[in-house]
Amino acid sequence: MNRQELVNTIREKKSYLCVGLDTDISKIPKHLLSHADPVFAFNKAIIDATKDLCVAYKINTAFYESLGIRGWETLQRTVEYIPKGIFTIADAKRGDIGNTATQYAKTFYETYAFDSVTVAPYMGKDSVTPFLEFNQKWAIVLGLTSNEGSKDFQLQKVGNTYLYEKVMKTCASWGTVENMMFVVGATQADSIGHIRSFLPDHFFLVPGVGAQGGSLKDISEKGLNKDGGLLVNASRAVIYAGNDENFAEDARNSAMKYQAEMGMYLGNAI
Numbered sequence: 464m465n466r467q468e469l470v471n472t473i474r475e476k477k478s479y480l481c482v483g484l485d486t487d488i489s490k491i492p493k494h495l496l497s498h499a500d501p502v503f504a505f506n507k508a509i510i511d512a513t514k515d516l517c518v519a520y521k522i523n524t525a526f527y528e529s530l531g532i533r534g535w536e537t538l539q540r541t542v543e544y545i546p547k548g549i550f551t552i553a554d555a556k557r558g559d560i561g562n563t564a565t566q567y568a569k570t571f572y573e574t575y576a577f578d579s580v581t582v583a584p585y586m587g588k589d590s591v592t593p594f595l596e597f598n599q600k601w602a603i604v605l606g607l608t609s610n611e612g613s614k615d616f617q618l619q620k621v622g623n624t625y626l627y628e629k630v631m632k633t634c635a636s637w638g639t640v641e642n643m644m645f646v647v648g649a650t651q652a653d654s655i656g657h658i659r660s661f662l663p664d665h666f667f668l669v670p671g672v673g674a675q676g677g678s679l680k681d682i683s684e685k686g687l688n689k690d691g692g693l694l695v696n697a698s699r700a701v702i703y704a705g706n707d708e709n710f711a712e713d714a715r716n717s718a719m720k721y722q723a724e725m726g727m728y729l730g731n732a733i
């Protein structure tokens with residue numbers, strides 16, 4: 464999917480919600496366990512219940528890789544089930560030397576046909592640029608993450624500048640606003656305005672609302688730009704929003720609340 468298509472989808476749906484399919488087989492309703500592929504049965508119901516409310520789905524590959532070959536098959540079924548026109552993210556956080564990075568890019572862009580993959584930039588330019596060489600595909604580079612550990616490196620200063628800022632500016636110079644986004648945690652609302660000042664046009668993938676306590680209001684007020692510019696992810700707060708029997712309906716209600724709030728922040732701005 465290209466940038467304009469993503470922006471159009473955000474405008475049409477009045478939403479920048481990304482639903483995170485972090486599907487843990489030990490947490491899905493017990494009645495689904497009799498299905499041939501219980502995790503897919505769960506994902507299918509969640510997608511059916513939320514597809515009109517969100518503009519992206521993020522599949523955290525760890526929840527699938529941990530199940531071995533069955534998990535990879537479920538991942539494939541899930542990404543193929545997501546309707547065309549909804550942006551897909553493989554949250555795999557890959558990063559390695561150039562020829563290996565190319566294989567990771569092929570895995571997620573070609574074999575599994577995701578629109579994007581999350582990339583850990585610690586190994587530098589040759590580990591990131593292979594993800595930028597595919598038409599209408601996106602590298603989503605970890606910028607300032609939502610977790611406590613972001614303080615250990617990202618929020619350390621190198622000279623007068625935070626490391627995350629140096630990393631984001633340098634990575635941005637390798638790509639364009641058409642093939643690179645950045646992860647900025649919703650728990651980092653104090654910094655998102657500053658990040659927006661030096662990256663005015665990039666899309667940010669923002670995890671950390673819901674279970675991690677980030678404020679949708681704060682990040683929206685400081686992070687939205689003229690094209691929307693945000694994909695705000697909620698995983699547990701949507702997919703495990705309710706009880707076993709009504710899990711899909713409860714997920715829909717949770718997604719609907721996020722979407723309604725987003726519609727308010729978007730207003731007539733885009």
Ligand SMILES: O=c1ccn([C@@H]2O[C@H](COP(=O)(O)O)[C@@H](O)[C@H]2O)c(=O)[nH]1
Pocket residue numbers: 483485523554607608609610646647648670671672673674675696697698699700
């Ligand atoms: O900084 C980051 C980067 C990635 N994540 C991922 O996003 C989701 C968040 O899940 P919730 O249940 O909504 O908390 C999950 O897949 C993380 O691995 C992140 O949280 N922070």
